[in-house]
Amino acid sequence: MRVLIAYCTRYGATASTSEEIAKVLREEGFDVRVANTKKEKIRSISEYDLVIVGAGLQMFRWCKESEKFLNKFQEDLRAIRTAIFVSSGAIAVMDYDGQTEEMEDHWQKHLVDKAEMYSIDPIALGRFGGIWDYDKMNFVFRRTMGPFRMKLEEVGIKEVEPGVYDTRDWDEIRKWTKDLAQKVKGY
Ligand SMILES: Cc1cc2nc3c(=O)[nH]c(=O)nc-3n(C[C@H](O)[C@H](O)[C@H](O)COP(=O)(O)O)c2cc1C
Incomplete structure (x- = not known):
């Protein structure tokens, strides 16, 4: 099974999180390509069985090349299993402060609404630290x-x-990835 992880980062978290996700998926037997969308031009995604899109957040926004990726490949992504994750440095503080509603809004805005905006139906959504x-x-x-x-x-x-x-919890990232691998293998 071929996997593409397409990410966009400003401070590096989404890059190293993507590498860790790739490591776990390779251990699970997947053939994984990790692409930095700021540096690599991706022309086609039709050869992949799973596409993971990662974006760092800043000032309430996704790192823009990941958004462009969703926009460009939205039709293909409707036919390919897709997972989306964001890197958020703010969530650890929101959690500590007990801002449950704000955390739900954050999830909705950066993950659920984003997928809906491009009519994509992801098999997994993730929000990790930054x-x-x-x-x-x-x-x-x-x-x-x-x-x-x-x-x-x-x-x-x-x-x-x-x-x-x-602020990342590496065990959480690895667990999310293993669950995703199980989901894909079980299809
Ligand atoms: C100026 C600035 C603004 C930020 N704004 C947000 C934000 O709106 N929401 C959030 O969850 N995290 C925010 N963060 C934390 C980032 O999500 C964190 O730095 C993360 O690692 C960004 O991903 P990246 O390292 O892949 O670029 C902000 C960080 C900076 C420096």
Whole structure:
């Protein structure tokens, strides 16, 4: 079974999450291609049995090349098993603050509505953590997000290197991928 993981990232989380998903799928016997849609032009997806689209979030928006990918291949994706995931650095804080309604809205807006917008019926939706990299942020974002650093520390998210916080739960990502593999094999 051939799998394409097409992702778009700004800070790198969606890239490394995609690589981990690919690793698990390869262990499950799938033939996986991982493509960074900012760097690679994908001409056709008809050869794939499963397509996973990943997008990093920033300022309430998907990283735009993933959105373009959905738009471009929406007809093909209706005929191919499709899964969608987003990388969200904000969700860990929302969870800590008990913002259940906001978390549901976030899921609806970034996953359910997005699939509906392109009339795609995904077999799995995923929302994973992300990276807050203060060195990679531009000046305005670094200033705006500066106070948020204290919040990340309050939540218990440790710096993985100076200025970099990673909110991902790798076990959750691996479990999601294994469940997806089972679903695809069971078809
Ligand atoms: C300026 C800025 C704005 C952000 N806005 C959001 C947001 O609206 N929603 C969200 O869930 N995460 C937000 N985040 C956290 C990102 O989702 C996180 O950095 C994630 O890793 C982005 O994916 P990427 O690393 O693949 O680019 C924001 C991060 C930055 C730096």
